[in-house]
Amino acid sequence: MHSAIWTAVSLLLIVEGLGPMLLPKVWKRGLLTLISSPEKLLRRFGGAFVVVGIVIFYMMHR
Template sequence: MNTTIWMALALVLVLEGLGPMFLPRIWRRMILAMAQMPDRLLHRFGGGLVVAGVVIYYMVSVHAS
């Protein structure tokens, strides 16, 4: 895999770890609220995140060349 992809994955892991590390109560409430959301809403939210990620990746890769 490309080094950039590994660096991006590492950054995601760091950012994901900051929530439970520094704001455990808020993070726990957010997870509980998400667990109560309907599946359809979670699917749309996840799809939106995937689309946003692909768009950002495309924009960065086009401008880097």
């Protein structure tokens, strides 16, 4: 179980690091847009990401 968690964390770090590594200007612009977004919109996006993550997790472990 621990190796699965570390695998997930490592994949998350790889994916999250690709943006600033490959397209730093676009990534910074995206962050500025994100920071200026209303909290309600950020909550919706966060909720959508959680739901998609749960669905993917469920499909992988059926």
